[in-house]
Each structure stands twice: as structure tokens, then as C-alpha cells.
Amino acid sequence: MTATPPRPWLTPGAHARLAAELADLRRAPGPGDGSGEQDRFVLDQHRQARLRELQYLLRNAVVGEDPPDDGVAEPGMVLTVRYDDGGTETFLLGTRDENGQDDLDVYSPESPLGRALHGAEPGEQREYEVPNGSIVRVTLVDARPYGHHRTVHNGQSGH
Template sequence: MAEQKTIHLTKNAYIKLKTELDELEGPLRTQIIEAIATARAHGDLSENAEYHAAKDQQGLQESRVRQIRQMLENAEIVEAEDDGVISPGMVVTIRHDGDTETETYLLGLREEKGGEHDILTPTSPLGAALLGHSAGETVVAQAPAGALKVEVIEVHPA
């Protein structure tokens, strides 16, 4: 079996994932089981759209449970240090080469969405290229559409 890769999560992201897992394995799982039982009671399963929809929902839910469990099992909690160096959990403001507008991102996993910043994952071409850099530096990321050149404007903990 392949070795699992460590996933860097902020404490906030870890708590969000744990809460989602508890909900999926508790009340939501019970609701799906009840929906399947209710649909099954309607008779012939071969043409029972309600039953098939509930089973599909159960499959999606159990897939998400497995995904979250794997993430939590391989998680390393990181606390962003206020040292000006880009790492997971940091808010990064960048400006693309030739542009006057800036963009601000939280460097983290999509599970951290819901805050005031868009998410830039550390495994994306730009996110990976930014790791370890500081304000004032120019970074070049190799993306599928070509090279992205950005200037790091500001870096601070979330």
C-alpha cells in the first residue's frame, strides 16, 4: 500500500472537518438509512426512483466520510507563524506580472473555505511555488496554461 502523504491543516480546518465527520456519521447517516427504509417499503425496487436516489446519496455521503477520515488520519496541525514566510494558514496578497490589481488568498485546503478570503491550496502550482517566499519577492509558478509570474505583496497569519 502506498504511503499516505501528510496533509497540513490549520486547527480551524481540522475542527471543521471533525465536525462535518461527526454530522455525516451521526444524524445524516440516520436520515439516509431512514429514507432508504421508507423507499424500500414502497415495493418494487427496480423502478423505485426514491430508493435509488437515497442509495446514491448514501454512496456520496460514505465517500465523503472516507475522504475526511483519510485527511484527519494524515493531518498535521500547523499554526501559521507571524514570520512573514508563506506557509499553510497564511493570508497572501499577490499581484500578477503586468497587472495593477492585487489578489488575496488563504493558503490552505478547500475545507477552510467560508472565511473572507478565497482559498489557494498549497498543492496547486501557484500555491506550491509560493511556499517559503516572503513579501517583496517575485515567484514564477509553472501552471498547465504556462508560467505565472507574481509578486508577493503581503503575508500574514489568518
């Protein structure tokens, strides 16, 4: 039996920006800038692929709904990790939005780090392979729902 991949997780702002991008792509005329037929074909293929990607994301996304505050790493959680070299990093495990205005980096659940951390609990050490083939060890320090992170960082109390 194949495991169902996690649904993409988006902040409300990311959802709105992606919906606007989809609307713009649907309104825009197809490629026709005078370039050669092969170039127009390639541009149209890229446009169609982006349309399908946006439609999938917007149809299947969990939008702003916080996962349980159980400390388990999953999409929609803000994770703090410590690397073996002692460095720490805090990021949102969710779907990337290149135009995002948030103060957090976003790592996809499908990224090597995201896959390694999925399901981890604080104190658990996981490993993942980086593109050069090296193995990186990382320990999950904390996992909080995105909504909790936003509340705390907007000057309000936590719970």
C-alpha cells in the same frame, strides 16, 4: 527521497464544520432512495470517498496553530500577492472549507498558485501554469500568520 507533503492547515471553525460533516455522514444511512442499484453503488462510493477524505483531514490537520511569523509563504499564512497586470489579492493558504464564513478566499497548498508560492519570501516572483496553459507571474508582497490577520481585522492591535 520524496518530500513529505505539508500537513493540511485548518482554522478552528473549518475543523469544527468538517468534524460535524463527518459525524453527519457516519450517522446517515447509506444510499437507498429507490434509484437503481448502479446509482446506489456510485452514491455509496462518493460517500465513502468523502468519509475517507474527512477522516484524513481531521486526523492530520494542523488546527489554528500559526506558523512562524517569518514572512515565508506556507500553509496557515495570509498571503498578499501582486500579479504582473498590477492587480493584488490577499488569501489564506490552507485547506478549503466550502461552508466557511471567513472574509478571506482560501487557496489550497496543492493548487497551482499554492505550489508556486510555497516557500517564497516577500519580493520573490514565482510562476505557475493555469488550466488554459498560460503562465502567470506573481510576486509575494506579504505573508502573515492567519492568527495575526484575524487579530488585526477584529479591531485589535497587531503584535
